[in-house]
Amino acid sequence: MVIEIEVGDRYERERALRHDREMRAEDEQRRHEDMALQARTAYLRMRLGDFYISAGKIGRAIGEYRRAVKMDQGNALFRTRLGDSYLLKGMLEQAMASYRKAVKLDPALPEPRVSLGDLYRRFCMNAQALEQYRIAVKSEPNRAYYRFKLADTYQSIGHLEAALEELLKTVALAPSEAYYHFRLGDLYLRLGRLTEAVEELLAATRIAPFDSYYLVRYGVACLAAGRVVQAVDALRAALEAEPRNRCYLVLLADAYAEAGLEDEAGRLLEKAGELDSYEIEFVGRRRLEANRAAAGYAGAV
Numbered sequence: 001m002v003i004e005i006e007v008g009d010r011y012e013r014e015r016a017l018r019h020d021r022e023m024r025a026e027d028e029q030r031r032h033e034d035m036a037l038q039a040r041t042a043y044l045r046m047r048l049g050d051f052y053i054s055a056g057k058i059g060r061a062i063g064e065y066r067r068a069v070k071m072d073q074g075n076a077l078f079r080t081r082l083g084d085s086y087l088l089k090g091m092l093e094q095a096m097a098s099y100r101k102a103v104k105l106d107p108a109l110p111e112p113r114v115s116l117g118d119l120y121r122r123f124c125m126n127a128q129a130l131e132q133y134r135i136a137v138k139s140e141p142n143r144a145y146y147r148f149k150l151a152d153t154y155q156s157i158g159h160l161e162a163a164l165e166e167l168l169k170t171v172a173l174a175p176s177e178a179y180y181h182f183r184l185g186d187l188y189l190r191l192g193r194l195t196e197a198v199e200e201l202l203a204a205t206r207i208a209p210f211d212s213y214y215l216v217r218y219g220v221a222c223l224a225a226g227r228v229v230q231a232v233d234a235l236r237a238a239l240e241a242e243p244r245n246r247c248y249l250v251l252l253a254d255a256y257a258e259a260g261l262e263d264e265a266g267r268l269l270e271k272a273g274e275l276d277s278y279e280i281e282f283v284g285r286r287r288l289e290a291n292r293a294a295a296g297y298a299g300a301v
Contacts (some may be wrong), residue, residue, distance in 0.1 A: 042071035046078055053085060061085045076106035083115055095119060110136035114149060126157050144174035148183070160191055171200075178207035182214055185221070194225050194293045205234065212241040216248060220286045223255055224293035231255045246272040247282045254287070 049064035065082035072078060083098030096119055102112035117132035133150040140146060151166035167184045174180055185200030201218035208214055219234030235252040242248060249272040256265035275283065 042068045042078065045071065046081055049081060049085065058085055058088050062089065074105055076102040076109045076112060079105065080112040080115055087119065108139050110139040110146060114146060117149060121153065126153055129153050142173055144170045147173065148180060155187060160187065163187060176207060178204045178214065181207065189221060189289060189293050194221065197221050198225055210241055212238040216251060219255065220251065220290045221293065223258060224290040228255060228259045232259060246275055247279050250283050251286055
């Protein structure tokens, strides 16, 4: 009789333990399902915030991003999006706090690093910006945009060789982006490397043949290098794209004069008339650029 009771008690204990394990497993499964549902809902909130951003409704976007952050407080991407929306609203302190929190949550995530770097640059905190961009590049070394951010900051503080190194990598990663070729050509001009500048500016015009500014910069570089025919062709193309641009008329007149076509140059200058202060500054910068590049090119040769 005692044996039967002990067997029965053991059976009941095992049954209770099994039932307890099953209930715990069920509770754990429901918890995971709830977490997955909450994560999906938070993600949808973020996407809704993205939609509001694209529609220009920044206040509504902030509201959706805040809800997403509240649902998933450990998600660094949500906090980055919230920081971006704060930035668009001009709420710089809130944006800074949001980016820093995102970086703390996920130090390897590059998006908040880049956004934080951009914000640092607004305050001329270039050393801090460089640190953030470097970490972003280390996280995603094949992301051309991140390398460009690093190069642009180097260039802004006068570290031209470091900027060149990063811009060369940027162009190699995104060879079909006209703007990167343009910036590389512009940097070559600043370094006095006119041959490379002409090549990169030409590449930019081939990728974006209707961008009049690229054509003008290419034309001016050609003029500095003594490639007068190419300069005339490029400046004519720029003027065809913007026939009312008086700056382009004057620069084309410069090219005609360099080619010995004084009458044509005179007619263009007469057509251009008197330039305003902005136009005078633009033409002056291009002429100074051409003169400096030509002098450096002649010295190198």
